[in-house]
Amino acid sequence: MRVQINGDPTELPERTTVADVVVASGASPDGRGVAVAIDGEVVPRADWDEPVRPEQRIEVLQAVQGG
Amino acid sequence: MGLEIAGRTVASRLIFGTGGFRSLEVMAGALRESGAELATLALRRVDPGARGSIVDVLEQAGCALLPNTAGCYTAHDAVVTAQLAREAFATDWIKLEVIGDERTLLPDAAELLDAAETLVDDGFTVLPYTSDDPVLARRLEDAGCAAVMPLGSPIGSGIGIGNPYNLRLIVEQASVPVILDAGIGTASDAAMAMEAGCDGILLASAIARAADPPRMARAMRLAVDAGRLAFESGRIPRRRYAEASTPSEGLPELT
Numbered sequence: 001m002r003v004q005i006n007g008d009p010t011e012l013p014e015r016t017t018v019a020d021v022v023v024a025s026g027a028s029p030d031g032r033g034v035a036v037a038i039d040g041e042v043v044p045r046a047d048w049d050e051p052v053r054p055e056q057r058i059e060v061l062q063a064v065q066g067g
Numbered sequence: 068m069g070l071e072i073a074g075r076t077v078a079s080r081l082i083f084g085t086g087g088f089r090s091l092e093v094m095a096g097a098l099r100e101s102g103a104e105l106a107t108l109a110l111r112r113v114d115p116g117a118r119g120s121i122v123d124v125l126e127q128a129g130c131a132l133l134p135n136t137a138g139c140y141t142a143h144d145a146v147v148t149a150q151l152a153r154e155a156f157a158t159d160w161i162k163l164e165v166i167g168d169e170r171t172l173l174p175d176a177a178e179l180l181d182a183a184e185t186l187v188d189d190g191f192t193v194l195p196y197t198s199d200d201p202v203l204a205r206r207l208e209d210a211g212c213a214a215v216m217p218l219g220s221p222i223g224s225g226i227g228i229g230n231p232y233n234l235r236l237i238v239e240q241a242s243v244p245v246i247l248d249a250g251i252g253t254a255s256d257a258a259m260a261m262e263a264g265c266d267g268i269l270l271a272s273a274i275a276r277a278a279d280p281p282r283m284a285r286a287m288r289l290a291v292d293a294g295r296l297a298f299e300s301g302r303i304p305r306r307r308y309a310e311a312s313t314p315s316e317g318l319p320e321l322t
Binding site for chain 2: 025026027032037040041043045061065066
């Protein structure tokens with residue numbers, strides 16, 4: 001299925017979970033300092049084992065320096 | 068006595084902005100010298116090539132995290148960013164920024180107040196970056212913000228305190244902490260804000276972009292302490308003419 005991860009069109013196997021996407025994005029796998037939004041809505045950590053769906057816009061964010 | 072915000076006390080009145088340092092190592096050195104116990108950070112798309120974790124550096128330094136909503140131009144984006152930060156950092160503290168102008172990065176008052184009300188309702192401890200408008204500061208306090216953070220001048224400008232009169236009005240009326248956020252250029256600016264009665268200072272660029280960030284961090288720490296001490300000690304009034312400090316009584320006749 002086709003989704004967007006951080007603005008890039010990406011092909012994913014069926015049944016890929018949010019947690020899988022986090023790991024594939026290169027974010028720290030324990031999820032510390034990481035947050036996920038799908039189609040503009042926050043995905044709570046408790047829901048990271050849910051599968052992603054075709055055409056979703058997934059944002060995987062991580063802590064950076066900022067004033 | 069330290070800085071108390073929403074029932075939590077930090078010993079240092081300097082809040083450390085982590086933006087603009089050329090490396091995490093330089094930032095860590097400056098953070099040590101600053102003595103800060105609360106530091107800002109942000110969320111951006113994952114960069115797989117990024118080295119080191121800012122969260123690790125801050126936690127090793129014993130610093131509490133204050134995520135920001137930098138880069139947001141609408142209340143909606145700021146609220147979602149705050150909710151993402153709460154997930155990422157397990158804190159409901161948020162430095163709320165809603166920008167209204169790209170060139171000056173001045174806050175958008177209407178969007179800021181809207182976002183503050185939504186986030187307070189959602190259980191956040193909201194520290195809004197605001198313009199130096201006493202009426203807006205009061206509206207933010209009335210909305211339930213835990214502090215107000217007026218700018219001295221635009222972010223990263225180093226201009227200092229543009230409107231000391233407004234800053235004093237904000238300090239006089241506020242019953243939540245007033246933290247000067249943005250515009251500091253050098254140590255005397257920080258001291259001046261503290262002498263005006265601010266409860267704390269948040270600064271990033273003035274340290275991060277100085278030629279020697281760790282030494283500037285130390286200068287800022289001393290300035291914040293000096294300014295606070297001077298404020299608490301009660302300065303003398305300004306006079307039009309001199310007032311001798313040596314007694315005129317007992318002067319000998321020499322001619």
